[in-house]
Amino acid sequence: MKWIDLLHRWTGGIVGLVLAVLGLSGAILVFKHQWLGWLPGAGDAQRQDVATLAAQMNAALAVPGEAPRSLLFAYSDFGLTRRSYSGEAGVYADQAGRVVAAWDSKWDRFELWLFDLHHHLFLGDAGEIAAGIAGLIGLAFVITGVILWWRLRKTFKLRLFPKRMSRPAIVTHHRDIGVVFAPLLFLSMATGMLMVLKPVSTAVFAPGQGAGALQKPFAPPKVEGGPLTRNLDWAAMFTAARARYPGAEIRLVALPRKPGDLIQMRLRQPAEWLPNGRTLLWFRPESGAIVDTRDAQAMPTGIRAYNSVYPLHAAKVGGWLWKLVVASTGLVLAMLGSFAVWTFWFKRPKPRARPVRPAIAAAE
Template identity: 30%
Template sequence: MGSRLRRGWLRLHRWLALTLGLPLAVVALLGAVLLVLKPIDHWRHAELFSVAPGPAASDLLERVRQRLGAEFGPGAALTFRLPRLADESLRVAVRGPWDGTIYLDPRDASELGRRGEHEGAFNLLFEIHSALLLNETGKPLLALLALAYLVLLIGGLVLWWPKRWRRALVLTLDRGALRALFDLHRGGGALLGLLIGVPVLSGAYMAWRPLSQAVTTLSGQPSTAPPRLPGLAADVQGPPLELDAMVKLARAGFAGAPVGYVQLPAHPGKPIRVRLRLADDPHPNGLSSVWLHPHSGRVLAAHRWSELDPGARAYSVIYPLHTGELGGLGTTVLNGLLGLALAGLGGSGIYLWWKRRG
């Protein structure tokens, strides 16, 4: 490689790291912290997450829907996370006049407590990690950070590429701490760069929906879209079907599969979505969906996860790969270590620049 081209890559690598490297390192560090903080949060606030085992109320979902509808009004979106273990609480995420999560006892629908969207260390750090505290505005910025990482990775590999492979990963310890740190930064980035790219790119894919839409467009297949409500008078005649009965209808079409989420949109003209966790779906929350009329409960569409468009279907692997749930404890630990490694590369790079500048 010519010296001019190498200097160009060095400048690009250096200034990209100085401008976007710090937020990238912070997001990576928070990802590692969240893996540890989640079980601690559940333990410290066991009164919100745990209940005594017992049968759930037969009208649990409808009772909670009516209560929260009366409190927050018709413009609030509600997402029900049903208990997955005998001692788990029912959690309802609210988006409307108030944003947060309400925890309820599934046996009698009594409220156990509630937390705002940014309330508590785990929730606050998660919002920084997933959207930089900027809601939808922060998600394209996360995609920009992922793109910056790709350029940093390519530039780092170009600058590292050895003339003599025997010394490709040498760690020099007899020329001072600064030189040792430089070798560690250089060799560690080359050795772990591709692995670190997995949580970085998977996080960007989840954060910014246009990436999945681009995958589907490139595949040439049509997008899997939610159905629109038909304008049939029969669907709005008589009393509305209770939410619990709607969920039973949704499950019946998939042999009684367990429910991941029940999503009630804020707009009354949109269908209710029931997400189901099929046995062959790697996504822990399930991507198979049944769409129902919000009044009659009539099934409008049913989408099996394996039949979704390629961009949406990719979430079934990308989400658990990013969170560490695909592969169990080993993947979780590896993701945490990769997050720490990226934070270390960012911090060491900035420190090396500062010391050499001085």
């Protein structure tokens, strides 16, 4: 038991700050659409009629200069469409096509750099892997923390905050609040880790199928498209998509990034948890003709289970109750991680001084 305690404390003192950052940023991002509600048009009711969607595509493509890389249409709780351009540039436009906010860098928008902090720790792909490893270590924290709590379970007292800011009170609070949130902390860190560490998620959801098994069903067809026509009949394309998948919500249109690429349309069927769905259609960029489709609901069980990881992690399913639960879990993780670092590095108990034995006088 002593080595478990030692490992738990030392690892917490080192990794705790990373977990605190991930927990706090995640808790804030849960309510992103709510605190972006001050933007003009953010509170507008979502419109999914073909005419409105087609008008938004035509408005975006009519702007002189570079065409957007993608359009992410308004949600039921956020009435703006996001146009993304090369690099980090983008705009928010209302559903009539009017631009209400624009940026050239993620540093221009709080929600963008906060998202990058949570997902990449400002370090790109390396930061994403580091965050995934931190989540994996966090799972070990939960398991070892429950083991260490069990022997002291009779002293359990539920407090939201430590009784006082002394090291013993903080350690006691850390242990007790940690065991209360242990199942939710485990779920939060497991889902976050599974999204990032592909070898682990492949082993869980597609065992024995090798690298890339989870991405293979979503790979574009091996068909080369022509040059993008700016005046495509978007209404006809959206109508064709709806005919293939009645009742589906049209979420995103991704335009070709390089010559030969196809137009990709992403839909969300009613049974899908992912906010942007994983039902896909590809169109020829020169004519708008359908090339291929993928039905997310017809995919293998493992793929559909993997598609539920992000909605659970980011509280995109379950309504307001699950949002509050996930945000609370993130705040508790931030508190546990920051207090662990503080008590380990700045509140460590001083070693006891050994009593000095009096020297025995030599016999004369």
